[in-house]
Amino acid sequence: MDSTGRATSTAPPEALNLATLIGTGNQRECWQHPLDPSLCIKVSRAERSADLLENALELHYLQHLNTRKLTSQHLPKIHQPVATSKGHGIVVELIRGRDGQAAQTLERMLHSGAISQLEALGLITEMLHWLHKNGVIWNDVNLCNVVVAHTCAGRPYLVIVDGLGGRRYDLRYRLRCKFKFLERWTARRKINQHFPKILAYLGLSDAPPAGSKAASAALPRRATVHH
Known part of the structure; x- marks a missing residue:
């Protein structure tokens, strides 16, 4: 700990030196590999060292989805934990926008x-339909936790970059x-619980519930869900 009582970390000699900050959240920072x-590396902020668990949970849940053989354009590819100059982190696919820069939320x-x-x-709706159908838990439903990417043909889609799985590694x-x-029941409950809040944020509170037949029917033909 330092003189203020906050936890500090000393990077081992083989640690990756992080120099380019991509973005900062409440608990973690995202750095260019x-x-x-x-690739990018997610590292818990030094003053929030108790939130190291968030990295471990994200790594565990995405590996769990891999064991279920679930892949989707809506999920980032995760690699492995790594030691860095900022502390322990996890290596994740860096989602980029059409301009080649890190994709915007x-x-x-x-x-x-x-x-x-x-x-x-x-x-x-397209993304939530996939989560609903496949029983994938998006625990922290927030528009800051998804970024906009594009297919080779230029069609936009969302990628969840934070909030998957859970908040605690509990029973x-x-x-x-x-x-x-x-897991499927929890995923659907989370979607139904948070979808009205998303609609209110968008000013579209009269839209059909996510996962419903009406919501699925409202999807444009080009927004086919990818597995």
Whole structure:
């Protein structure tokens, strides 16, 4: 600990030196991987060292989804834990926008006017439909936790970059990972619980519930869900 009582970390000699900060959240920072521009490294903020668990949970849940053989354009590819100059981190695919820079969050694109509310609703509904169908838990439903990416043909879609799985590695979390029916039930409950809040944020509170037949029917033909 330092003189203020906060935890500090001393990087081992073989640690990767992080120099380019991509973004900062409440618990973690995202840094450009110094050896591979297609990757980024998520590191818990030094003053929030208790939140090292968030990295471990994200790593565990994405590896759990891999054991379920679930892959999707909506999920980032995760690699492995790594030692860095900022502390222990996890290596994750860096999602980029059409300009080649790190992809922007849906919230930021809405605020800038780069995407309309109705376009955002279509993208959100497409992603939530996939989560609902496959029983994937998005625990922290927030427009800051998804970024807008594009296919080779230029079609936009959302990628969840934070909030998957759970907040604690407790008995409930472990049971959800062990029993698929419980994981699926939790995933659907989270979607139904948070979807009205998303609609209110978009000013579209009269839209159909996510996962419903009406919501699925509202998807444009080009927004086919990818597995």
